[in-house]
Amino acid sequence: MTDTVLETRGITKSFGSLCASDGISIDLQAGEIHAVIGPNGAGKSTLIHQICGGLRPDAGQVLLQGQDVTALPTAARARKGLGRTFQISALAMEDSVLENVMLGALGASGRPWRFFVPVMGDRTLRDRATAALERVGLQDALHSRTAALSHGQRRQLEVAVALTLDPRAFVMDEPMAGLGAEGSKTLTGFLDGLRDQAPILLVEHDMDAVFALADRISVLVYGRIIATGTVDEIRRDPAVREAYLGDPA
Amino acid sequence: MKKLLLTTALAALATGAQAEVKVGMITTLSGGGAGLGLDVRDGFLLALAQSGRDDIELVVEDDQQKPDIAVQVADKMIQSERVDVMTGIIFSNLAMAVIPSAVNQGVVYLSPNAGPSQLAGRGCHPNYFNVAWQNDNLHEAAGAYANTAGYSNSFILAPNYPAGQDALTGYKRMYEGELAGEIYTQLGQTDYAAEIAQIRASGADSVFFFLPGGMGISFLKQYADSGVDIPVVGPAFSFDQGILQAVGAAALGVVNTAQWSKDIDIPVNQAFVESFQAEFGRLPSLYASQGFDTANLLISALEKADPSDNDAFRAALREADFDSTRGEFRFGNNQHPIQTIYAREVVQEGDVFTNRIIGVALEDHADAYAAECQMP
């Protein structure tokens, strides 16, 4: 594990007197799943926003494949290979499943400025989209309206859209949220295989999934990383137990 | 009686089959300017009813004071109703939208209110007759009155649009004194505190303003309350019967210019005032008198010629052989009136505010554009 794909260097972000990110340095290596856990209000969302481009850090840098992307907007980071899924599904609910994935493929192609050709007739885009749907097992729901999908299916669709981009790194914001035990298990299995394609920065509340998937875990409390290590290291870390699990050491 | 008259008019509308002459009236019956259109229409209806003729079919349509609606209604009247004569438009901008194209399609147009300068000068047309005034006339009269009243330092204001610019030009054409100030206000403006402050500071000896409709009401009320007591002169539009009651005491004593007043002491006018009041339960306005005169002009021409004989009909109209409520009335070469314009003063009669003639502002006055008109 020497190939750093995604990295933050001391990023800091304050909202008024509240310091939501306090010098966070975190990295994602090729082939790994790196989980970020922390109690509510620890600053996980703020961190993700800064990595993906929704927020500009007050200080520090974000690097993607060694390149400084701190000043780039979300769309540019996506084009450089950052694939993201959302905690609350961000899908075009009025559209079909295929259309949502086609959007990803279209973004990957970088050619949205075509006004007269039917998008559905574009074989390249369509192949790319259907391939992604097959990966997540949604090939049968191709023409369903997204609004009609189950919660679990929407999660799968989120991942499929990210897959069409063929990203260098995934950033996933609580993909297990709202899934039942069965759904979590399926998705866990799927993500397990995904790490070979691109490493995953996983922000997650579901500890079973985290412990099952993560190669490394970072613990975020009040805007600071208090510990980073393997699952076992984190389980044993007294600071984590105290701060996060509330156990007196 | 009111009901009766309207029924007669409606009956005339319904039994179009036997009518020989079809008249299309496009006027403003809804929106802020509706009061003016209603008066023109009612004056016109009254004259028709009094003539006792049942061969004139009148089609009335609302233009909503919107130029595009007016054009649409005009198309309808010309294309579908196939009217011979058109009339009724109140506002100059609507007139300019409708009249040039209508007269070019062979329709005779009698204007009961608007008189834009373009149609009086080079744009005059044998099919276009103005029975009210050229737009500048009343402003010119105000300028002339200012001279006779001995004013030598006027502050003048009008809204920033063509009729407003024409108003100030018209006043300055006759007025011989100095200007203490000249302001264009916003069209539709309702607060004149800023202008009144400037008037107060200007050291003027008189104020001339042209602010039609609600603008004039607002200005006068605010002016009266400001404590500025410089005398005010204006065209009749802001002091007419329809809106005087809304202005109230604020208008008392103001001098305004008009070609008509309800106290012009001739029988035809007295009869008109009386019958209008009996019919509609309100005093007639300037606009009502113009509607009434327009209808009587039309009837006088119909006595002599049929509209289908275009030349004869126009010749008959040009003679203006009818008894006008304003006394003597004749057309100039551009088929606009040559008439006397009076200075009136706002007075109170019982509960009602109205006007009284205090003198003649301009005698036998023609407009300034007639010379540019190519018609003999």
Next chain:
Amino acid sequence: MSTILIIEQVLNGLQSGVMLFLMAAGLTLIFGVMGLINLAHGSLYMVGAFAAAAVAGVTGSFLLAVLAALAAAAAAGVLVETLVIRRLYAADHLDQVLATFALILIFSEGTRLIFGSFPLYLDIPSWLSGPVTLPGGIQYPLYRLALIGVGLVVAMLLWALIERTRIGIQIRAGENDREMIAALGVDISKLYTLVFALGAALAGLAGALVGAIQSVQVGMGEPVLILAFVTIVIGGIGSIKGAFVGAILVGLTQTLGSVFLPVLFRLFLDPATAMSLGASLANMAVYILMSLVLIFRPTGLMGARA
């Protein structure tokens, strides 16, 4: 241009500003609490003016007229809220625009049906008419001074109502978190009706007060409505403080723009061009102000960050 004249013009700007505030406050409250774009707010202003004119015509009392305006506008507000507006809270802005646009048509034509097409008469009461002399020798109409006073008092009462009373707490809660106030056991539909009636009453008050120095006629609410929207957008939608700042800004811009722009242009243009160019630019001034504010602060001066 003398100092006296400048002070007088600033007073004029203030006066039109505080009256605009009465309109804008209701509009911004209704938007902040219920999320409703109410194009028919100008109609409530008109209702207030007509009610005042009608009552003043019968009783001759200005105070009764103002009370009638408040009552009539509030009643119209309650009526409209329970019959129509209530069904629109969950709808998107587009539906609200169409429905309240329809209400304008109905109100305007209905008023014409009742009162006719001629403007009505409403005058300043004798005890408020005429000018007074201010320190520095400025002659200023008493009625306009009174308007400034009333406007400021209403602004303060409104501030106290929202910051210091139970209802105010509920209104503020309603702006931030609807589930929260429902959870607190507040009858949300009553609260909405109340807020709408309050906004309507303020509009009606403005209509009556301004009606006395303008013409009371159908359609009088529309220009004010547009200006009130401009005001709350400049101030930041939902913020009473923003509405106040916006109203004063708009009032001053309009008044001072129309006076000073032509003078300014006269410095480097011939008088006729300066006058007409200045006048047209003055017409556009508030809209230019609003677009500048929005370009640099996309949610208004005091609006919540998007």
Next chain:
Amino acid sequence: MIRERYVNAALLAGLLAVPLYALLVDEPFTITLATRAVILALAAVGLNIALGWGGLVSFGHAAFFGIGGYSMGILAFHAQNFMPLDLGFMVFDGTKSMPVIWLVAIITSALAAFLIGLLSLRTSGVYFIMITLAFAQMFYYFAISWSRYGGEDGISIYIRNDFPGLNTLVPIQFFGICFAALVLALWLNARLVASPFGLALNAARQVPVRVQTVGLDPTRLKLVAFVISGAITGLAGALFADLNRFVSPSMFSWHLSGELIVLIILGGVGRLMGPVLGAVLFVALEHFLGGLTTHWHIALGAILLGVVLFARGGVIGLLCGPKGQS
């Protein structure tokens, strides 16, 4: 529920059949009325691209309608009065040729839409509604005091402009021109919606953040939609001016912006033929109600209220069910 495709086809066929029938029975005014409906529909089709697909509630589309109108007015004014237009860098005689006028109308309104859109898209929601209104009001007041071109009075063009090979003064021929423009715009609209751009725009309306995370810029997508939208509305403005042979600042008024929105909601937002159905219904209501009573605004208001309260999704939604189901 009826399939939307059938409703659309019936609507277009009806819109073509009515004036042809009117021609047969010699009722030229009905043709004029249909032409008016077609032109308003065209303007609303333009707005619908921004509003229905881009989610941009523009309360200022009158700006583009008016710019189109004034393009016609100014060019034809100089041509009819034989007063060359001195542009500084070149002198132009003006023109009475419709195709040239249309081109100018489309280019100028697209340019204006680009500038207005660029600034307005910094805001969203109600702020966007109001800033677009503000820009239209600026044009309105500018036109009112632009005395060179008639100010409030506007410009009268005495004879309708020319189209090669046609006599535009014959109502049915002018109707044909406008109808062709509408069909072309609808075709363009349909192609646009199905194109890659349409897919991205549609997503940009619903979930802009998603569009960003696939590497596209939603604001730029919306800006392009706004420009296309403005250009079509501008063309409609030029045609409207030719229908009336008259241009005035009222083409810039906020009532007109409001009316265009009303047409779309009445017919159905984001439905291909929504604006067309809306315009036909509106013109028909205006004509028939207006013929019954001068107080027809009350009835119109009640009908519009009814549509909002009881027919969400407009009349097309009422006939064909919610969007995306057929």
